[in-house]
Every structure is written in structure tokens, then in C-alpha cells.
Amino acid sequence: MMGKKPWLDMYPADIPAVLEYEEKPLQSFLKEIALKFPNKVSTHFMGKEMTFKEIYESSLKFAAYLKQIGLEKGDRVAILLPNTPQCVVSYFGILMAGGTVVPTNPLYTERELEYQMKDSGTKIIITMDILFPRVTAITPRTEIKHIIVTAIKDALPFPKNLVYPFIQKKEYGMVVKVAHAGNHHLYTEIMKKPVPEELNIPVNINEDLALIQYTGGTTGHPKGVMLTHKNLIANAKMCEAWLYQTKPGEERVMALLPFFHVYGMTTVLVLSIMQGNTMIIVPKFNVEDTLKTIQKQRPTMFPGAPTIYIGLLNHPDIKKYDLSSINACISGSAALPVEVQEQFERITGGKLVEGYGLSETSPVTHANLIWDEPRVKGSIGLPWPDTEAAILSLETGEPVETSEIGEIAIKGPQVMQGYWNRPEETEATFKNGWLLTGDLGYMDEKGYFYIVDRKKDIIIAGGYNIYPREIEEVLYEHEAVQELVVAGIPDPYRGETVKAYIVLKEGASATEQELNQFARKHLAAYKVPRIYEFRNELPKTAVGKILRRTLVDEEVKKLAEADLKNA
Known part of the structure; x- marks a missing residue:
């Protein structure tokens, strides 16, 4: 298989196999677009809009202030914010000042936050007022020297900005006031300063880190993925090439995917700035609010995750909303059930295709063709331009034949x-120049790739290899199922046994026996779940990836407690 690239024969004429990349830093794209479209709307946030010129000038102010408080080239600066215009400004401001961005999940507990700040060696952090107590609690145990504080109200129009503190107090039970003094800095005070000159700090785009992106932590402690300016520019350019029918400067992008996740950062934040598209920024996912926003703001592009699309489709009044503005959606972070794809396309009239990637690849490597045939359901699609992909044997590490399963x-x-401060784990992740993804799959004769499952998620029951994704695809076809995940849990006889965790659609009903009979019609007996558990919700990461490992850990803990009780 090595050396063969059958997927290139499937490319439409509009998608080049090889791209050209300009030798310039990531932040230069913001300056260029601000000069090209100074008065065009860059961000729309809960009724307030900022132009590209305003985003650029605000980023210059932020960069100058970082230098003023001691930022040196390569220093790490954490962004602990939900999706807001301040996210965009601080991201590009950090890069303009020569810093490295450390995106951080605002839902993190003190323990998780402390781990990431210590591991990255973060020197400066920008955060929300309501998160300020959490940050100050962990600061003495980290290298953080300065805390910059902003608030949702800072990005709101009048009179929403006056009303919001009352809403915040009702929702969070507190209003935090921070003084602009000492090592605590207010974003609003920084933005009052005059627009400074550009800093023009030299950047080696192939070596200087733009980002330390922490992995989701679904397989142990999160690791810091080191991504250069070139890594992020390359992936955004690949995305631009794949979306060849879109019109730069005219698209409206639903910015619902978290910017602190590399998927949202590359396909929404970076690509929108690069192309001059408007971001409709949404700080958190609420089904009804999202439907209203789509109807009112008319986004044309909507990158998302299966759980987002599933949530929208299962709203009882979805047909009352006009979603026809949506033209293109690439779904990532988890497998996209075929039923969800077909239903979403029927309702919107747009295209929804499955893609694939990981934090270690900035993140996208594969996607289905959006407007061209064949779009292969159940496949993650074709490798993107300039991307090589192979299936390697788990035994020998050598390439396998077409349709044979490997890594x-x-x-x-x-x-x-590589991984930040983890040379051994970096070395283990690469083999002969190939990044090993940890995902099992195969490639067909046309170059379409298919995920079978994570290496770590294979269920070995009674000597059989069982792939959870196959079972999930079948159960998703049941009309009562909204969401589910299948996992292998410890079993004294079979080694592991198959368990399905099910969330039913609102108002729907299904019994364990009914689901079992349904599964038996479509699956070999050894693959059929032995246990079904009905839940109101499933544990997920910030981008909607269901945490299978968390559920398995719960089962292991239950067994350990039972053994202790019976001892």
C-alpha cells in the first residue's frame, strides 16, 4: 500500500493534491484581512459586532500590553475563556507578542487547571471574572505571574452589558470584582489604550510554537501537543481547499465549537480570519438558543460534532425553525451516525459529511467530499491535500493490503x-516518520478510509475481537435511540463483555429486551450487548466526544467495591 495514493484519483478537479504555503506567521493573516476588509464584520456576539479592523487593533493593544508586563518570546500564555471576541483578540495578540497560546477549558476543576498550568509552564493567563477565584487558588503552585480578567459583559452591546451582571449573579450566584492593580489586569483597561505600532517579532514558522494544545485526556493525563505556525496554517489551507465552493469574505460561520479545542480553533477561528468570514460566536451550546441563532443570523457553514447535530435534530420543534442557510458542515470528534447525516441534510438542505483528525494533526487529516460524489457513508473520507495516510500492521508495523485492518x-x-516535555512518548508515537494515531481502520481500493475503533477500545470477549463502533451504528438505527456508547466491561468468564449505555429520545420508550432483539437482527450473537443501561445523559468532552473510558472506570470501581464488600 505504501506509496500508492488512490484517493487522489477521487479528487474533483477543483481540489489540488499539492498546496502552496506562504512563509509568514499566523498572525499576519489577521493584518492582511484587516487591510482588505477593514469595515467588514469579523465577529457577531449576542448582538454586538466587531469589524476586522477592530479585532486587529484590539490584538495590537493586547500584544503591546503583554510585552509591557514582561512577556518574552516563547513564553506560554493561557486562554481560559468560553467562545467570545476576547478569545479571538487574545489569541492573535499572544502570537503578535511572540508568545505561545495554551488553550484551556473553562470547565476545568482547580486540579485539572493546576496540572495544565504547571505542565505548560504558563506565565500569563487571561480568564473570565467568574473563573478568577479558581485561577487565584492555583496560582501560588504554578509559574503564573499575571492574570488578565475579562467578562461576558465586556463584549455585549448596550444595554445588555448593564443587565448582564444581574443575570450572572442569578446564574452563578456571584459577581466578582477585580481591581486593575499589581499582577491583576483588566481587559477593559487594556482596550482603552491607544493603538500601538506593530511589534514585528521574528518568527520561524517551521519551528516556533504557536500552540500547546492539550489532548482531551481520555487516555490518562492530557499531553501538550506542540503545534507550530506552519502546522496550523497548513491545516487551515487544506480546509480552505476542501471547501472550494465557499466564497471567502462572504461566508457566515457558526462558531459553536469551542475555540479552546483545536478543531474549533483551526476550522472556525483561524480559517475565518484567513478567509475574511464572519464568525457568529456562541459561548455555550443550548439547543433552542442555537436553533434561534441559526434562524436569525443565517450561518452558511456549521462545523460541529455528532452530539451537536443529534441535539438539534431531537428538539421537538425543529421543523418550526428555518435552517436553510446552512450550506456545508464537516463533523468531527466522533463517528457520525449515517441516520444523523441523512436527517440533518433533509432538514437543512445543506451538506453534512464526516471528517477525521486528532490534536496531533492540527487537527484534520481526512474528510468526505462535500459537494462531489462519491460521498461514502460510514467512511471518514479521503486524506486531505499534502496528507499521506497508511494502514500499518499491529504485529509488524508494516503496511497492510487494501481492506485489511491495521493502525x-x-x-x-x-x-x-511532538509532546511538550515528553520525549519518550513522542518517540513512541512516531514510527519511521509516521504518526501513529491509535485508531484502527482500513482503506478501500478507491482510497476511502474507515475507522473500526480505537486500539484501546477494542472489546475482547471470549476470544473474539469486537468493535464498539459497529454495534453503535446498528443501535443508532433504532427509532427510540438518541445517543449511545458501547464499551467493554470486565467479565470473569469472557474477559470482557459488551455493555450499551443508552439515552432515549424525549417521549420515546424502549426496553432492554426490545433493543436486544433489534441488535440480534443485525449483529452476530457474540457482538450483541449483554447489558443495557438507560441514562439521561452520557459523559462527554467539551467538543461532544463521549467518554467511553469514564464509563468503563465506573464499572471497574463498582466491581472493586463489590469485591471489597464480599471479602
Whole structure:
């Protein structure tokens, strides 16, 4: 298989196999677009809009202030914010000042936050007022020297900005007031300063880190993925090439995916700035609010995750909303059930396709064709331009034959430099220049790739290899199922046994026996779940990836407690 790239024969004429990349830093794209479209709307946030010129000038102010408080080239600066215009400004401001961005999940507990701040060696952090107590609690145990504080109200129009503190107090039970003094700094005070000159700090785009992106932590402690300016630029350019029918400067992008996740950062934040598209920024996912926003703001592009689309489709009044503005959606972070894809396309009239990637690849490596045939359901699609993909044998590490299952491996300009301060884990993740993804899959004769499952998620029951994704695809076809995940849990006889965790659609009903009979019609007996558990919700990461490992850990803990009780 090595050396063969059958997927290139499937490319439409409009998508080039090889792209050109300009030798310039990531932040230069913001300056260029601000000069090209100074008065065009860059961000729309809860009724307030900022132009590209305003975002650029605000980023210059932020960069100058970072230098003023001691930022040196390569210093890490954490962004602990939900999706807001301040996210965009601080992201580009950090890069303009020569810093490295450390995106951080605002839902993190003190323990999780402390781990990431210590591991990255973060020196400066920008956060929300309501998160300020959490940050100050962990600061003495980290290298953080300065805390910059902003608030949702800072980005709101009048009179919403006056009313919001009362809403915040009702929702969170507190209003935090921070003084602009000492090592605590207010974003609003920084923005009052005059627009400074550009800093023009030299950047080696192939070596200087733009980002330390922490992995989701679904397989142990999160690791810091080192991504250069070139990595992120390359992946955004690949995305631009894949979306060849879109019109730069005219698209409206639903910015619902978290910017602190590399998927949202690359496909929404970076690509929108690069192309001059308007971001409709949404700070958190609420089904009804999202439907209203789509109807009112008319986004044309909507990158998302299966759980987002599933949530929208299962709203009882979805047909009352006009979603026809949506033209293109690439779904990532988890497998996209075929039923969800077909239903979403029927309702919107747009295209929804499955893609694939990981933090280590900035993140996208594969996607289905959006407007061209064949779009292969159940496949993650074709490798993107300049991306090499192979299936390697788990036994020998050598390439396998077409349609044979092995580990997916990637090469390309979007592939990370390695893990921050983890040389041994970096070395273990690469083999002969290939990044090992940890995902099992195969490639068909046309070059379409298919995920079978995570290496770590294979269920071995009674000597059989069972792939959870196959079972999930079948159960998703049941009309009562809204969401589910299948996992292997410890079993004294079979080693592991198959368990399905099910969330039913609102108003729907299904019994364990009914689901079992349904599964038996479509699956070999050894693959059929032995246990079904009905839940109101499933544990997820910030981008909607269901945490299968968390559920397995719960089962292991239950068994350990039972053994202790019976001892």
C-alpha cells in the first residue's frame, strides 16, 4: 500500500493534491484581512459586532500590553475563556507578542487547571471574572505571574452589558470584582489604550510554537501537543481547499465549537480570519438558543460534532425553525451516525459529511467530499491535500493490503512536532516518520478510509475481537435511540463483555429486551450487548466526544467495591 495514493484519483478537479504555503506567521493573516476588509464584520456576539479592523487593533493593544508586563518570546500564555471576541483578540495578540497560546477549558476543576498550568509552564493567563477565584487558588503552585480578567459583559452591546451582571449573579450566584492593580489586569483597561505600532517579532514558522494544545485526556493525563505556525496554517489551507465552493469574505460561520479545542480553533477561528468570514460566536451550546441563532443570523457553514447535530435534530420543534442557510458542515470528534447525516441534510438542505483528525494533526487529516460524489457513508473520507495516510500492521508495523485492518498512520505538514516535555512518548508515537494515531481502520481500493475503533477500545470477549463502533451504528438505527456508547466491561468468564449505555429520545420508550432483539437482527450473537443501561445523559468532552473510558472506570470501581464488600 505504501506509496500508492488512490484517493487522489477521487479528487474533483477543483481540489489540488499539492498546496502552496506562504512563509509568514499566523498572525499576519489577521493584518492582511484587516487591510482588505477593514469595515467588514469579523465577529457577531449576542448582538454586538466587531469589524476586522477592530479585532486587529484590539490584538495590537493586547500584544503591546503583554510585552509591557514582561512577556518574552516563547513564553506560554493561557486562554481560559468560553467562545467570545476576547478569545479571538487574545489569541492573535499572544502570537503578535511572540508568545505561545495554551488553550484551556473553562470547565476545568482547580486540579485539572493546576496540572495544565504547571505542565505548560504558563506565565500569563487571561480568564473570565467568574473563573478568577479558581485561577487565584492555583496560582501560588504554578509559574503564573499575571492574570488578565475579562467578562461576558465586556463584549455585549448596550444595554445588555448593564443587565448582564444581574443575570450572572442569578446564574452563578456571584459577581466578582477585580481591581486593575499589581499582577491583576483588566481587559477593559487594556482596550482603552491607544493603538500601538506593530511589534514585528521574528518568527520561524517551521519551528516556533504557536500552540500547546492539550489532548482531551481520555487516555490518562492530557499531553501538550506542540503545534507550530506552519502546522496550523497548513491545516487551515487544506480546509480552505476542501471547501472550494465557499466564497471567502462572504461566508457566515457558526462558531459553536469551542475555540479552546483545536478543531474549533483551526476550522472556525483561524480559517475565518484567513478567509475574511464572519464568525457568529456562541459561548455555550443550548439547543433552542442555537436553533434561534441559526434562524436569525443565517450561518452558511456549521462545523460541529455528532452530539451537536443529534441535539438539534431531537428538539421537538425543529421543523418550526428555518435552517436553510446552512450550506456545508464537516463533523468531527466522533463517528457520525449515517441516520444523523441523512436527517440533518433533509432538514437543512445543506451538506453534512464526516471528517477525521486528532490534536496531533492540527487537527484534520481526512474528510468526505462535500459537494462531489462519491460521498461514502460510514467512511471518514479521503486524506486531505499534502496528507499521506497508511494502514500499518499491529504485529509488524508494516503496511497492510487494501481492506485489511491495521493502525492508521499519518504524514503531512499539519503533523505536530511532538509532546511538550515528553520525549519518550513522542518517540513512541512516531514510527519511521509516521504518526501513529491509535485508531484502527482500513482503506478501500478507491482510497476511502474507515475507522473500526480505537486500539484501546477494542472489546475482547471470549476470544473474539469486537468493535464498539459497529454495534453503535446498528443501535443508532433504532427509532427510540438518541445517543449511545458501547464499551467493554470486565467479565470473569469472557474477559470482557459488551455493555450499551443508552439515552432515549424525549417521549420515546424502549426496553432492554426490545433493543436486544433489534441488535440480534443485525449483529452476530457474540457482538450483541449483554447489558443495557438507560441514562439521561452520557459523559462527554467539551467538543461532544463521549467518554467511553469514564464509563468503563465506573464499572471497574463498582466491581472493586463489590469485591471489597464480599471479602
